[in-house]
Amino acid sequence: MELVNSLNNDCIRMGKIIAIANQKGGVGKTTSAINLAASLAVLEYKTLLVDADPQANSTSGLGLNPKEVKLSIYECMVDGVHPKEAIVKNDLAFLNILPSHIDLVGAEVEMVNIERREEKMRDALYKIKNDYDFIIIDCSPSLGLITINSLTAADSLIIPVQCEYFALEGLGKLLNTIKIIQTRLNPNLEIEGILLTLYDSRTSLGNQVVEEVRTHFKSIAFKTIVPRNVKLSEAPSFGLPVIVHDAESKGAISYLNLAHEILDKNGMSK
Numbered sequence: 001m002e003l004v005n006s007l008n009n010d011c012i013r014m015g016k017i018i019a020i021a022n023q024k025g026g027v028g029k030t031t032s033a034i035n036l037a038a039s040l041a042v043l044e045y046k047t048l049l050v051d052a053d054p055q056a057n058s059t060s061g062l063g064l065n066p067k068e069v070k071l072s073i074y075e076c077m078v079d080g081v082h083p084k085e086a087i088v089k090n091d092l093a094f095l096n097i098l099p100s101h102i103d104l105v106g107a108e109v110e111m112v113n114i115e116r117r118e119e120k121m122r123d124a125l126y127k128i129k130n131d132y133d134f135i136i137i138d139c140s141p142s143l144g145l146i147t148i149n150s151l152t153a154a155d156s157l158i159i160p161v162q163c164e165y166f167a168l169e170g171l172g173k174l175l176n177t178i179k180i181i182q183t184r185l186n187p188n189l190e191i192e193g194i195l196l197t198l199y200d201s202r203t204s205l206g207n208q209v210v211e212e213v214r215t216h217f218k219s220i221a222f223k224t225i226v227p228r229n230v231k232l233s234e235a236p237s238f239g240l241p242v243i244v245h246d247a248e249s250k251g252a253i254s255y256l257n258l259a260h261e262i263l264d265k266n267g268m269s270k
Contacts, residue, residue: 015046015132016266017125018192019154021139021147024170027162028197030057031232032258033138035251036158038241039259041095044270045133048087051100052121052150053140059099062090063239072101076124077149078110083128092244096132108145118185121149133268143177151178152185156192161213163199163206163225168213192262193222200228224258226251 020033030053037049051058052073056066071086076098087096111117125135139150151157159174161167182189194217200206214221226232232251235242243252263269 015048015129015135016156017129017135017137017154018156018158018262019137019139019150020158020160021150021174022159022161022170023141023143023147023174025141027160028195028226029141029160030061030138031236032158032160032195032197032226032255033058033136034061034236035232035241035243035255036258036262037134037136038092038095038243039252039255040134040136040263041090041092042243042256043259043263044094045263045268046094046131048096048098048128048132048135050098050121050125050135050137050150052104052137052146053100054102054104054146055140056100056102056104057236058138059097059101061236061239062095062097062241064088064097064099066099066101069099069101072099072104073121073124074101074104074107077120078107083124087128092241104140104146111145117145118148118152121146122153122186125153143174148177148181148185151181151189154186154189156190158192158195160195160197161209162197163203163209165205167209168216191220192265193220195222195224195226195258197226198228199225222258222261224254224261226254226258229254 020029022029037047040047049058059066071081075081076083076086083098087098089096137150139147196210227250229251231246231249232242235245238245
């Protein structure tokens, strides 16, 4: 009986890996990755942000200079470096980051002939999965090999969609890619939810997109909607998550609400 309980406790302790992906750029993907991770950390859940985008915006958005990064997710995937050697602590007590580097661009080419090339990120993150409550992956805005690695490593996926014209364009392609990954590489991958971002309540178009997404994707659209917000836009230039930059801003409150929504959905609220 004690063995069963200890096994159950281990299962509970194992972190959840959530990828944030959309092959369309400018949808608030990196903003969502940084600020969801920071919100979970503020709520005292051990959180790791993995920057899997060669542009390294999550890395710089948390105050690191990508040019000065010695070890990154690239070395973990290509050279087999243990993630613990590359992880950097953040000023928020419960937040760490596994940074990115421009070298990640070359990883797609270098990994072409490697066996199980789609599973390299999963191999790396499984070494540290038990150390965290949540691992948030900021994917690159493409459906290349690095994003395939991220989705293969993930337990679930958040799809940010901006409340603008053409918002749903490309969503079908992403959903097809998810189906292929579920069939061939990661049968346990679930959609955590569709997150509406860059919402402006003053425009009829914004309201129209909200209506459309909630009609088509009723069961998987998050209740939380992230508004256009000045504090949210300027926080990365200070190398800070918005909750540290201005905790009372609409942007900070919306990501805190999203964190609560995810915790409730996963039965993890304290």
